[in-house]
Amino acid sequence: MFESLKKKLSGTIGQISEKISKEEEEAQKEDKDKEISEKKDISETPLEKDISENEEDIAKPGEEDKGVPEIPKKDETDKEESKKTKKTRISRPWGKSKTKEKTKEEGKPEDKSLPREEIEPSEDEKSGLFSFVRHKTISENDIDDILFELEMSLLEGDVALEVAEQIINTVKEDLVGRKIKRRSDVAEFTRDALKKAISDILAVEGQDLDALIKLKKKQGEPLKLMFVGINGTGKTTSIAKVATYFIDKGYKPVIAASDTFRAGAIEQLTHHADKIGVKIIKHKKGADPAAVAFDAVEHARAQGKELVLVDTAGRMQTNVNLMDEMKKIKRVINPDLILFVGDALTGNDAVEQARKFDDAVGIDGIILTKADADAKGGAALSIGHVINKPILFIGTGQSYSDIMEFRPEWMVEQVFGEE
Ligand code: GDP
Ligand code: GDP
Helix, strand or coil, X not given: CXXXXXXXXHHHHHXXXXXXXXXXXXXXXXXXXXXXXXXXXXXXXXXHHHHHHHCHHXXXXXXXXXXXXXXXXXXXXXXXXXXXXXXXXXXXXXXXXXXXXXXXXXXXXXXXXXXXXXXXXXXXXXXXXXXXXXXXXXXXXXXHHHHHHHHHHHHHCCCCHXXXXXXXXXXXXXXXXXXXXXXXXXXXXXXXXXXXXXXXXXCCCCCCHHHHHHHHHHCCXXXXXXXXXXXXXXXXXXXXXXXXXXXXXXXCEEEECCCCCCCCHHHHHHHHHHHHCCEEECCCCCCCHHHHHHHHHHHHHHHCCCEEEECCCCCCCCCHXXXXXXXXXXXXXXXXXXXXXXXXXXXXHHHHHHHXXXXXXXXXXXXXXXXXXXXXXXXXXXXXXXXXXXXXXXXXXXXXXXXXXXCHHHHHHHHHCCC
């Protein structure tokens, strides 16, 4: 589930991390080259001529990792001489390099000679345990290209434009200006920024259906759920799945076959209802869908059933008759929640349908089907945010038990969690 989205996000984390670390390495290398060449200049000055003979090791590039060479303690004169030379060196501009500050910060005794780890990074340093020398600040320039690439790739993955833009902007705001102290910080900060951006997108106030059923029961009423959406998205299967879900919680649902328009719709729903052992209220094909729904509510009241699940005709969202018909059902039974059923595999189309149905009848929640087969995750990420309504359930397969309540944290875990 959502594998390609997950890959994109981890790819971006890797890219940003690699780019910034590489820049830092290059900058450090430049510093080192500069220091070596400046040192060469100094060693050629008459003042240092004698000492440089004693310090041959330092002057030879490539042998630095042997350690900081000790000034041979021949006699007091030599000692004095070496102190003098070191002082001279420190007073040079490069003597004030950040390398020295770092040594200071780490609380080590101030070593005025060339620090060894500067020249060849140690294993610890390579693994990110060591500090970035210059405590780099992330700039827009560092991440712009990579985030643009991510935005394009999210759009290709059916993430809605406004959602992709918000993710990129949130990440940029979060990262630009952050100070990097360790190599590993970059990946960590990027991951956190992306995680936050995606959590923000998914944060749409949900509905506690269980609490709603109990509340309605106290009022002596069933909870009325009306299912809308176009044909083929998995609407009838989802009704059977939701019924199964609540039967498992100990409730008694009844189904209303209010798609009286499509040939075979009543039969299809009857087949599901029989399989899961749920009462279905149906009229003849072409009957008034609102009347069927009304009868189902009456049945639930009379029988003390807690839920009424109303199917509706699933034609295109642009069909005026269909929309009028849904409005009539809404007027007649006054459903507690109107649930839009959308197919995750249709990506942006599902989002657009949700928008149209929301405009026409007002949607309270979403059921996103076929998430099990969806690698892109674009609809799952976008649909709730675009119409500002929660995804309540996702379909995870073809059997009646393949449904789960959708929690934003779960999706975040799916796309950022371990394999
Ligand atoms: P309707 O025309 O909207 O009522 O669609 P159906 O309920 O008949 O479903 C259409 C097809 O999608 C059927 O083959 C279902 O088994 C399949 N389907 C529905 N939900 C899911 C799901 O969550 N995952 C998968 N893999 N298939 C599903
Ligand atoms: P089409 O040619 O298949 O699109 O069917 P029509 O639009 O000509 O409609 C045929 C009959 O079905 C007419 O009496 C319409 O009022 C009715 N009708 C059209 N759309 C719907 C619908 O979505 N639901 C219901 N129940 N009836 C509809």
